Amino acid sequence: MSTTMSGKLELLQGTLDLLILRTLQWGPQHGHGIGQAIRARSDDLLQVEHGSLYPALHRLRREGWIESEWGITDNNQRAKFYRLTAAGKQQLTAEESRWKLFVKTVGRVLRSQE
Amino acid sequence: MWKRVLGWWRHKQESEELDEELRAHLAIEAREWSAKGISPEEARLAARRLFGNQARIAEETRDVWRIVWLEQLWQDVRHGVRALRHIPGFTAIALLTLAIGIGANTAIFSVVNSVLIQPLHYPEAGQLVAVWQVAPGLPNFTGNLNCAPTMYFTYREQNRTFEKFGVWSTGRASITGVGDPEQLHVVFVTYGVLDALGVQPAVGRSFSEADDAPGTEETVILSDWYWHERFGGNASVVGSMLQVDSRPRRVIGVMPKNFEFPGNLPELFMPERLERSKLFLGNFSYTGLARLKPGVTLEQANADLARMIPIWVDSWPLPRGFNKAFFVNARLAPRIRALKEDVVGDIGQVLWVLMGTIGLVLLIACANVANLLLVRAGGRQQEFAIRAALGAGWGRIARELLFESLTLGVLGGAIGLGLAYASLRVFAASGPDTLPRMSEIGIDPLALVFALAVSLASGLLFGVIPVIKYVRPRIAAALGGGGRTLSQSRERHRARNTLVVVQVALALVLLVGSGLMIRTFHAMRNIAPGFTSPGAIQLLHISIPEGQVKEPDRVMRMQQEMANKLAAIPGVEVVSFAAAAPLEGFYSSNVVYAQDKAYTSGEIAPIRSFRFVSPGYLKSIGTPLIAGRDFSWTDLYDRRDVAVVSENMAREMWGDPATALGKQIREGVSEPWREVVGVAADVHSEGVHRDAPKTVYWPALMNNFRGNQVQVTRAGVFLVRTSRAGAESFLKEAREAIWSVDANLPVFQVQTVEDLNRQSMARTSFTLVMLAIAGGMALLLGLVGIYGVISYAVTQRRREIGIRMALGARPSELQRMIVCQGLILAGFGVAIGAGVAMGLSRLMKSLLFGVSPLDPLTYVAVAVILVMSAVLASYLPARRAAAVDPLDALRTE
Secondary structure, X not given: OOEOOXXXXXXXXXXXXXXXXXXXXXXXXXXXXXXXXXXXXXXXXXXXXXXXXXXXXXXXXXXXOEEEEEEEOOOOXXXXXXXXXXXXXXXXXXXXXXXXXXXHHHHXXXXXXX | OHHHHHHHHHHHHHHHHHHHHHHHHHHHHHHHHHHOOOOHHHHXXXXXXXXXXXXXXXXXXXXXXXXXXXXXXXXXXXXXXXXXXXXXXXXXXXXXXXXXXHHHXXXXXXXHHHHHHOOOOOOOHHHEEEEEEEOOOOOOOOOEEOEOHHHHHHHHHXXXXXXXXXXXXXXXXXXXXXXXXXXXXXXXXXXXXXXXXXXXXXXXXXXXXXXXXXXXXXXXXXXXXXXXXXXXXXXXXXXXXXXXXXXXXXXXXEOXXXXXXXXXXXXXXXXXXXXXXXXXXOOOOEEEEEEEOOOOOHHHHHHHHHHHHHHHHHHOOOOOOOOHHHHHHOOXXXXXXXXXXXXXXXXXXXXXXXXXXXXXXXXXXXXXXXXXXXXXXXXXXXXXXXXXXXXXXXXXXXXXXXXXXXXXXXXXXXXXXXXXXXXXXXXXXXXXXXXXXXXXXXXXXXXHHHHHHHHHHHHHHHHHHHHHHHOOOOHHHHHHHOOOOOOOOHHHHHHHXXXXXXXXXXXXXXXXXXXXXXXXHHHHHHOOOOOOOHHHEEEEEEEOOOOOOOOHHHHHHHHXXXXXXXXXXXXXXXXEEEOOOOOOOOOEEEEXXXXXXXXXXXXXXXXXXXXXXOOOHHHXXXXXXXXXXXXXXXXXXXXXOEEEEEHHHHHHHHOOHHHHOOOEEEOOOOOXXXXXXXXXXXXXXXXXXXXXXXXXXXXXXXXXXXXXXXXXXXXXXXXXXXXXXXXXXXXXXXXXHHHOOOOOOOOEEEEEHHHHHHHHOHHHHHHHHHHHHHHXXXXXXXXXXXXXXXXXXXXXXXXXXXXXXXXXXXXXXXXXXXXXXXXXXXXXXXXXXXXXXXXXXXXXXXXXXXXXXXXXXHHHHHHHHHHHHHHHHHHHHHHHHHOOOHHHHHHOO
16 A cells, blocks of 8 residues: 555555445444544545545445435434445455455565565 | 336436435535534535535446436537537527528428429339430431321330330310310320329329220310319319310319329310321321330330331331331431430439539538637637546547537528528529429428438538547647647648638639539520510410311411501501411421432431411511511412521522522422522521521411411411510500400410520529529638638737737738738639539530630639639738737737
């Protein structure tokens, strides 16, 4: 991963899907909440662009990994809530193991160069 | 289909939901900001800033959904319309240009379609043919030869390729006993003609073979419009008797509405009764019509006819005074051709030239619009670059531009369709009468398809040029240098310059075409036709049928008496009577032998044009006598064997008009020799653009002519020379003069020789007017093109001009420089156009008269006009350039 000039990390291609699925593991959440959660858990290092978040949400929904429903937030505001489906849970497990393999492999390559 | 609609509906719903979701997101975020103590207004702005472009996110999200293209299409169209609405001036000019171009094309296409492509409205019209012969062995005769009555029998009985065959001719008949006496057009048909056309009467029955047989009851079929006009469409008329030429005929039927006999609009159809026992070879005056058997080609039919011609020569008696060698030497050969060709005639040539011309005008119009678009696209380069940098694909931008052009094309086409409809109404009223089915020409579905196709093609044509030119990834160049360059690069100007050169070249082609037509018209007008002041020669036709007055002498005396009454009307100079006036379409002609010439057996003497006239004919048309004298009334009543010949015939046969006097001539060996008593000046009696025919004038009353003991001209015309010609008051007096001798005589075809002259030039003047309109439009569009390009160049070069002036260039020098730029463009256009015109003008050779397709005067004049106009069109912007204030020009950059 590279660092940008502002000291924030850019998301690697394909990792956003994993992060969204992972965030939804703790329960249904709306788009804004998902963005906030990712930012909070990464200590503000990962900031999801809204321009990428919504296309990703819709892509996942079309794949059938998440489903959506209109609801009311804690602050009494209308919002669309997303929830993980059974297929989504399977997908999450698969993605997670693939990610771990990826990190391990990249780590090995980097170490061998040191 | 339903699935598509359903999908689109779902798509729309989803799209709305997405917008809502995004709004909800913004609301949540705004609330969080305000919770941090920021005002709601600021919070919303901040949220929005952070969120980025809501529309873009929405669009990108939607892109995930697959069927975007349909929506984008609609969006592109709306975008196109919106973009055009923002620039009403540009849009109006472009639309007007296109509307004129497309409208003119659609109008001419409609005419071409109904006249040339589908001129015949008969079942399986492709099988219909006109049966003609040629006779290369006849001297002085190059045209097509009609059928002889005897051919009707031979061909009908011996042919192997015709399903139906018959011959027909046209004539006139007077109707009495129902209201005022009237003279009607009649088509005489043998059995087989109406059957070949495949049309049956709407009421009653068609002619049977028995109707052709002499001795049976005489019958007549009415045309639909005459039936309605005269009898109010009353069906009981069928079966009743009608007095035709003072003899009763039974009405047996009415032809269907909209039935049109090829090339004729008669009121009546009557059987052509040919008496087999009285017929002989010759008398080629019937038109043959056949329906070919299915699968038979024109070649096979012609071969069949070639086989039958010798059979025909062998199976009929010879006319008196002819021997068989005459018919063998004439070398008769078949010339069967599609009926369509007969009906369309030479008007086809005019229409194709027009179609080509109008197509060129449309090309010029497209070039102009392309030029306008280029200017606009040039101005929008920065916009494109910014949009591309923001993520819009170049393909998307290209598509938008193209859609703008297509929208322009289709809108222009829609207006053009309106124009075409209007102009067709005008055209139908003013076009030449020779156009078949004139009344039916309208915008039919095929014309609609044509208009749409032309609109789209034009839109694509002028839309693609700016796309190729500007839409390509050159962001850095456009953003970096936009608007700050000294002057535009040569390369960018090239497209516009090329378009202007093309426009000038096309305009030159069209102007040369109209110039040649003007020269033709002038040449026709300048010919001395052999008759003088045609506007002062009033024609009134009458016909005295045998059923009414039998004795030839009495007919002649009646005609003389009427002529005398006409001459007594105040203002009348001279009156005469003749079978036909000059320029009237019906001529008689035959071979003429001279006593002092030796003819070998079977040699065919040259064919001469005949005129049957009363004394005073030459004087009434203003033709001088070169030698000898005119006929006298004594010549006629004593039936002296005399004749007058034309000067060109006298010169051809005897070398000099004076020596022709006293020579003896005759038509056939059974006729007496007739003495040439006068020689008249040549008359272009078959149309001013045709050579004056070598003519023999025979007395209107004479002995022993064509098998008649006494020959009299029963159907003919009074020629009245008067300054009151055409005046209503005069015509009333003239009719009364004729009716004072015989109140039962219809007077018809009342017109002046000038009217005939105009008709004979109708084709030329029609072509001239259309080409002149096209040429004028081309010139105007070309000028607008030059003006636009030069003005734009001047605007672009303001800074450069300012610098030049600051460095001491004089305004006159600058003006010259800019005018020169226009001149160079025009010069290239003229040179290219002249080359193209030399090639294309050959195509209109048959429309020209007295002028070569390469007439230098026309080319030079047109080139001068174009160059002068180009100077004018570039002078205006040049003057503006010279008025530029250098400081101002440099500061505004």
